Amino acid sequence: MTSTIEARNVDVVFSSGLGGRIRKAALQDLSLTVGGESPSITAVVGESGSGKTTLTRLLLGFQPATSGEVMYNGRAMSSLSPNEVKAFRRDVQAIFQDPFEVFNPFYRVEHPLVTPLRTFGLAQSKAEAIHLIEQAMETVGLRPQETIGKHPHQLSGGQRQRIMIARALALRPSVIIADEPVSMVDASLRSTILELLWKLNREQGIALIYVTHDLTTAYQVAETILVLYGGQVMEIGSAEDVIHRPRHPYTRALIEAVPSPDPDIPWNLGDGSDTGEVSNMPDQGCAFATRCPHVMAKCRAQRPPLFDTDPLRASACWMDERTETTTAAEIQRRAATARTVAAE
């Protein structure tokens, strides 16, 4: 089973200081697949500093891997020809967090849609481009006649984010990488935008990476949830396993930090005395060791690999130590097989 994009044992290390002596690992030993024969939605959940933005940039080809390889349709991304890069740019689309920043205020809102359609040769004339844009806008629930010709400031944040989804859609991609697409959208519209992304996957077979800090919306849309902390995969598995039977102490802490929308379900707020924050990331061992309530000597010395704990889930915690280890990509493949079997 080939996937559209595959990261294989990727490290991304940023160096700074004199002669690059200060080295900071933004991603460690990450293997992940996107797309392929069974396109699904994978949520990447992490707080600030978790490496989720680096991961987004890596998958979009904006960030080279320090070691390891990112493959596109089975070929190393670093060895693609200019024409293949152009094909990649059409095939893999991005939706970003801020629907206010991505527009040039001087152009009408259809400008960022017309340009790529022409560049990638999907439309031979402007009229044809407009026709495709109208179709895409209708798919995302915008009325083309009320949208085309407007300037960005005349539209709300939710409308602009939908235009960005329409833009991604119009290019007929097989993969969309959505980086916090709803965190700046109002609550009443959040659900609508997520439903749209969900439908793109179900109805058009587009594979999605949904990058977010919000576990509840990750659970709402994704089949597979990957929990990232300090550049390391803490846990990956089916949404059900990760949310309802979490293994990793970090996943459990994240879930406990989310209040239920039902005021009658108790939420232990505590008194705020635990002031641990991501500020001090250890250089070796488990990234979560400095905050983990179950930390052992081993955790500080050696980074735990992803232990193969369950059929559809793996946990990188010494408390879950097994003889077998696995990768996030392998768990995704098993989940895809399970889906295919279930569908038949």
Place this chain on the structure above:
Amino acid sequence: MLLDVRNLSVEYVTPKGPAYAVNDVSFSLKKGGRLGLVGESGSGKSTTVLALMRLLRGGRIEAEAIDLDGRELTGLSDPAYRKLRFADMAMVPQGAMSSLNPVLRISEQMGDIFDDHGVRHGRSERRAILGDLLERVGLSANVQDRYPHELSGGMKQRVCIAMAIALGPDLILADEPTSALDVMVQKQVLATLGRVQRELGAGILLIGHDMALMAHFVDDLGVMYAGRLVETGPVRRLFAKPRHPYTKMLIDSLPSFERRGTFKGIPGVGPSLLTRLEGCPFHPRCPMATDICRTKRPDPRPVDAEEPRHLAACHLAEEVS
């Protein structure tokens, strides 16, 4: 009552005419109580708080009454208001990141609050007082020697909480104090805010957009839409029996760990603040709207036989289910 606000309105002058940011908002908060205001961007929730603090830039405030602990604030002079801030009511701002002065040590900016209110301390006494304040919000006393850039977002927000409680105010106004923070830090900071508020016995008005967070923090909740308070009441009552269709739809739209692949968004977009819509401001998006909703504006009224404080501004409140 600690705070009683009656018919507060705020208008901004724009090149396209007046923008009605807040319209006839009334609410009250009892001593030591917790009131939350939720709403989307542009619903007027932050403007309401800034109007209470009299920190609005350019907006015109009108109010029948703003009563703080028996004192009428509407006619108060600006110098008197200046004395009131921090001493009687203090604000925890939205972006702690940008509300601290980057070139002053924490001790200097915290010290300003005392200096401005004519509170004099000796050097070591001031140090001890600031250290104690910082420890109350879960920071170490020597954070006062640091500059803002040396602190994380959560630490800065804690400093802002320490500043808000410095003079022991009766009322804390917190404008989305945790929305820029990571989930786990958000929980810790909110817990800290709740603890110091309780220790102080102050009332708190918390502004936010996260209904689930509110559900677990406040006693009473107000839901704002298009500059109006469309529903108010005890938070559990509101969640159990919402009486305004907007509140009901907001609650239904919340994601939870109980449901996957189901989505209940609210169709449409909020109205422009530049026009005064006839009838109910929510009618263009309301699935229940009838003729009366398009022509007559509903005023907040009691809608719950068992809970007289539960008010909703909806003609069809009794039919919401």
